[in-house]
Amino acid sequence: MAEEEKQKNEKQQDWSHLLIGIASGVAIALFSMTHLYQDLESSSYDFRFLKRNDWVGQPKQMRSVATIDIDDAALQEHGWPLTRDKHADLINTISDFGANMIGFDIFFYEPSEQEISPEDLEMLEGDSFSRADLTNLIRDHDKEFVAAARKTHIVYNAQTFEIAEGRSLQFTQENLRARSPAKDAAVADLAPFSTPIDPSKAERFYLATDMEVPLHDYIQSSRGVGFALPKPDHDGIVRHYRLALYYDGRIYFSLGLVMACDYMDVPLDKVQFEDGYIGLPNATIEGQTVREVRIPTDGKYEMLVNWAGSFNETYRHLPYNLVMEFAATEHENRALKFAKNLLSETPAAFEDDGQYLEAASTTALAADLDPETLIGAKHIVGDCFAIEQALTLNPDLTVEEFLKTTFGIPEDELPPVVEVFSSFFNEVRDNLKVAAILQDSPDLSVSEVADRLDGYSMKDIEHNVIVLKSLIDGDGLSDKHRPLFFLDQVKAEGLHGEGGKARVITRDEFDGTVFFYGLTATGTHDLNPTPFGAREAMLGAHVNVFNTILTQNFLSRLPPWQNGLIMVVLGVLIGFLVPRFKAISGALVILVLLSVYVAAAILLFLQFELWIDILGPVTTLTVGYLSITLYNYVQKEKEKDFVQGAFGHYLDPKVVDQLVENPDLVTQLGGDQRVMTVFFSDIASFSTISENVTAVELVELLNEYLTEMCEIIAIHNGTIDKFEGDAIMAFWGAPVPMHDHAQAAVFACVDMQQKCTELREKFERENRMVELRKMWADQGRGEFLRVRMGVNTGEMVVGNLGSHTRVDYTVMGDAVNLASRLEGAGKAYGITTMISDETLRAAGDICEVRTLDSIRVVGKDEPVQVYEVLGRKGEVDKSKLDVVGIYEEGFQCYAGRKWDEAIAHFESGLKLDPEDGPCNVFIERCREMKLSPPLESWDAVHNLDAK
Numbered sequence: 001m002a003e004e005e006k007q008k009n010e011k012q013q014d015w016s017h018l019l020i021g022i023a024s025g026v027a028i029a030l031f032s033m034t035h036l037y038q039d040l041e042s043s044s045y046d047f048r049f050l051k052r053n054d055w056v057g058q059p060k061q062m063r064s065v066a067t068i069d070i071d072d073a074a075l076q077e078h079g080w081p082l083t084r085d086k087h088a089d090l091i092n093t094i095s096d097f098g099a100n101m102i103g104f105d106i107f108f109y110e111p112s113e114q115e116i117s118p119e120d121l122e123m124l125e126g127d128s129f130s131r132a133d134l135t136n137l138i139r140d141h142d143k144e145f146v147a148a149a150r151k152t153h154i155v156y157n158a159q160t161f162e163i164a165e166g167r168s169l170q171f172t173q174e175n176l177r178a179r180s181p182a183k184d185a186a187v188a189d190l191a192p193f194s195t196p197i198d199p200s201k202a203e204r205f206y207l208a209t210d211m212e213v214p215l216h217d218y219i220q221s222s223r224g225v226g227f228a229l230p231k232p233d234h235d236g237i238v239r240h241y242r243l244a245l246y247y248d249g250r251i252y253f254s255l256g257l258v259m260a261c262d263y264m265d266v267p268l269d270k271v272q273f274e275d276g277y278i279g280l281p282n283a284t285i286e287g288q289t290v291r292e293v294r295i296p297t298d299g300k301y302e303m304l305v306n307w308a309g310s311f312n313e314t315y316r317h318l319p320y321n322l323v324m325e326f327a328a329t330e331h332e333n334r335a336l337k338f339a340k341n342l343l344s345e346t347p348a349a350f351e352d353d354g355q356y357l358e359a360a361s362t363t364a365l366a367a368d369l370d371p372e373t374l375i376g377a378k379h380i381v382g383d384c385f386a387i388e389q390a391l392t393l394n395p396d397l398t399v400e401e402f403l404k405t406t407f408g409i410p411e412d413e414l415p416p417v418v419e420v421f422s423s424f425f426n427e428v429r430d431n432l433k434v435a436a437i438l439q440d441s442p443d444l445s446v447s448e449v450a451d452r453l454d455g456y457s458m459k460d461i462e463h464n465v466i467v468l469k470s471l472i473d474g475d476g477l478s479d480k481h482r483p484l485f486f487l488d489q490v491k492a493e494g495l496h497g498e499g500g501k502a503r504v505i506t507r508d509e510f511d512g513t514v515f516f517y518g519l520t521a522t523g524t525h526d527l528n529p530t531p532f533g534a535r536e537a538m539l540g541a542h543v544n545v546f547n548t549i550l551t552q553n554f555l556s557r558l559p560p561w562q563n564g565l566i567m568v569v570l571g572v573l574i575g576f577l578v579p580r581f582k583a584i585s586g587a588l589v590i591l592v593l594l595s596v597y598v599a600a601a602i603l604l605f606l607q608f609e610l611w612i613d614i615l616g617p618v619t620t621l622t623v624g625y626l627s628i629t630l631y632n633y634v635q636k637e638k639e640k641d642f643v644q645g646a647f648g649h650y651l652d653p654k655v656v657d658q659l660v661e662n663p664d665l666v667t668q669l670g671g672d673q674r675v676m677t678v679f680f681s682d683i684a685s686f687s688t689i690s691e692n693v694t695a696v697e698l699v700e701l702l703n704e705y706l707t708e709m710c711e712i713i714a715i716h717n718g719t720i721d722k723f724e725g726d727a728i729m730a731f732w733g734a735p736v737p738m739h740d741h742a743q744a745a746v747f748a749c750v751d752m753q754q755k756c757t758e759l760r761e762k763f764e765r766e767n768r769m770v771e772l773r774k775m776w777a778d779q780g781r782g783e784f785l786r787v788r789m790g791v792n793t794g795e796m797v798v799g800n801l802g803s804h805t806r807v808d809y810t811v812m813g814d815a816v817n818l819a820s821r822l823e824g825a826g827k828a829y830g831i832t833t834m835i836s837d838e839t840l841r842a843a844g845d846i847c848e849v850r851t852l853d854s855i856r857v858v859g860k861d862e863p864v865q866v867y868e869v870l871g872r873k874g875e876v877d878k879s880k881l882d883v884v885g886i887y888e889e890g891f892q893c894y895a896g897r898k899w900d901e902a903i904a905h906f907e908s909g910l911k912l913d914p915e916d917g918p919c920n921v922f923i924e925r926c927r928e929m930k931l932s933p934p935l936e937s938w939d940a941v942h943n944l945d946a947k
Contacts, residue, residue: 062551080521158214187213241304906926
């Protein structure tokens with residue numbers, strides 16, 4: 001019956017654990033639908049982004065994708081907004097250099113103001129101007145922009161919408177904003193960049209109630225138009241990108257998707273909107289046709305932005321000013337490079353203007369350059385070459401000395417010539433010094449080079465250091481690079497991305513490149529948080545989306561229902577696993593599961609671009625484990641309360657503790673066999689005491705005595721078995737195993753005898769039981785409250801013994817019976833504490849003992865060597881030890897049948913201690929032996945007649 005009850009309880013516990021695990025999984029799955037959960041989970045997603053770049057590097061970034069940034073320097077020079085002629089100049093410039101596309105993340109909703117620029121006004125001569133003169137100077141920047149867009153056919157313009165978040169199709173249809181005739185015309189113009197759709201499918205998309213459109217001419221001249229709408233998550237961080245939305249019966253596309261479709265030759269009307277993805281059929285990538293590009297989407301056709309990193313550390317970024325400065329000097333720079341090449345390869349042709357121009361017309365580098373530019377570059381190169389040669393011979397040469405020795409210029413004519421030549425002279429001189437340093441140490445930074453040049457700052461040499469480093473890092477400095485005078489535009493170290501690497505700008509930056517153009521200046525409105533920074537340019541969102549589509553390096557997230565299923569499955573798993581382990585080992589199991597799951601989630605993100613939730617499953621494991629542990633704790637506490645309530649007043653605390661830890665032991669019969677030490681004690685003449693005191697006094701005496709004895713037994717880690725009147729039975733080595741059980745028992749006996757002495761002194765001080773103690777003394781009974789103790793060590797059975805309805809936690813066996821006999825045997829020798837040779841052997845040399853006798857108790861044939869415990873080593877009076885020494889000599893005579901000699905020794909002992917019980921006993925025994933000598937087979941073993 002008990003076993004069946006146990007199995008039933010265990011089965012109920014298993015079901016409870018399983019239900020707790022499932023409930024934890026379901027609760028966390030429901031919690032995962034809240035904004036708070038999504039914000040926290042998104043933070044773990046951001047962490048994976050950061051670690052991806054640290055551990056496996058940034059994702060692939062197409063070299064043909066870049067940005068042109070309207071940065072702080074552009075705003076400082078040109079103000080905001082930049083006039084549209086500046087945009088037109090940029091379009092024409094990059095188109096001339098071979099750019100493929102440029103997407104404007106700038107909106108052109110209103111016509112620009114027509115104005116006269118100060119520069120144009122200065123072109124008029126005279127002090128008075130006619131109306132016609134001024135009218136001719138008025139510039140229409142919109143016309144300039146439209147003309148540039150039509151001429152180049154590389155421009156993609158942006159628009160925006162008013163999104164009806166969380167609204168139904170009916171709501172958006174009923175709340176469409178009224179459109180002006182101009183906007184209606186613009187909507188019609190946008191037809192090539194949108195597609196019609198069945199309204200029944202509209203709610204799969206974001207729904208819009210209004211739109212802002214570019215000017216009519218801007219749409220007409222655009223190669224494409226797409227919306228630019230940042231999509232921050234609930235916590236404000238941009239992780240998603242809307243690819244398409246619904247407005248008034250048509251689907252409109254994002255700027256990034258419009259440009260990607262055009263780049264891959266996918267018509268917008270062929271784009272497929274399916275469950276969970278957008279399909280781009282027959283896409284052409286790097287000249288090869290791909291069967292289909294599938295863009296994974298979630299929500300309402302939005303994709304996860306696969307941020308390659310922070311804006312300033314990924315892709316190529318060209319500041320607006322740098323592009324325009326490069327364009328302004330590009331012709332002169334090419335002419336300069338041609339002149340250097342010709343000087344190094346054909347010096348004779350360099351000297352003759354006719355041959356020089358003829359050579360220029362036959363080279364791709366200079367064929368399109370005008371003669372004036374070419375001849376100007378020729379003169380610069382010739383002069384700088386002469387300067388370099390002179391400085392090579394005399395590095396300390398001054399510009400004045402150079403002009404006098406090389407050109408023979410008189411002293412009085414030097415100042416205006418020095419003013420012209422000094423900039424060329426100084427640059428060539430500085431470049432020779434920088435080149436010498438870099439050729440020895442090419443890895444030096446600009447600041448390190450400046451440190452090696454006395455009197456120079458980074459600003460003075462930054463441009464030329466970057467140019468020279470690029471040449472040295474390339475094919476090295478050669479004659480075609482000399483003289484060391486340069487017009488190259490450079491991108492300085494730490495400026496806008498690419499890991500901050502400085503480099504020379506070339507036409508290759510533009511050829512075939514897809515540009516995205518917009519605001520990146522600090523403090524402007526188009527900055528939002530991303531996983532890589534709190535203020536990132538949203539221009540980067542279009543770049544990253546375009547790059548992701550072209551490289552097909554898509555991110556995807558497990559659907560919510562699958563993440564929820566994982567949480568429930570983990571709940572079932574912990575409901576099954578955790579109860580099979582103890583608290584610490586169970587925690588280790590959970591820790592292993594947590595580690596494996598988190599590692600798997602990170603690995604799936606790093607290797608397969610899959611986002612699976614970490615927060616929910618980790619929380620499920622943690623909450624499930626804690627819930628089951630708490631449940632087990634509560635159940636355990638209930639069991640403890642029951643056991644302690646039922647047995648706490650009747651059993652030894654150690655036994656109760658064991659029952660608390662193992663409640664099934666209450667009904668489990670049987671025991672273990674082990675070597676232990678058992679103790680019995682009894683108050684001498686207790687019946688006499690009980691006859692001479694009242695019942696109240698007797699109970700008070702017993703309670704006081706038993707309390708003191710029990711406390712000592714507990715101090716020495718003993719277990720009290722039972723009380724029988726004044727008698728105590730205790731044992732050491734169970735329920736908690738002990739290796740020093742014999743030693744603990746012997747020390748407990750010593751301390752209990754000492755406590756009995758203290759109790760006698762206390763009774764005397766408090767004048768308690770005066771008449772009883774006087775009678776005791778008058779009758780010569782010896783010490784009042786004299787307690788006999790017997791201790792034995794050996795194999796015994798310990799456990800629950802009894803019936804299914806009543807059990808005792810106790811010990812049984814011959815070793816237990818012997819201990820009981822030793823307690824009684826103490827009376828025959830007039831001693832208080834007797835232990836066996838097994839106990840002495842197990843305890844070791846820890847106390848002063850007297851070798852008492854070899855006895856044979858009732859019921860046992862084998863003799864037992866017994867000893868009297870006198871006290872701890874070093875704590876027994878010398879006089880007592882002298883008596884013991886004399887006694888042991890007498891005992892040797894006794895064992896050798898030397899009765900008279902033995903009696904003499906024992907009598908000598910009594911002279912030192914007249915109350916010594918063993919000496920008195922053996923004197924009587926020797927006299928008896930003299931009268932009735934034992935047989936020859938006598939072995940000096942004394943047979944006890946009583947138990």
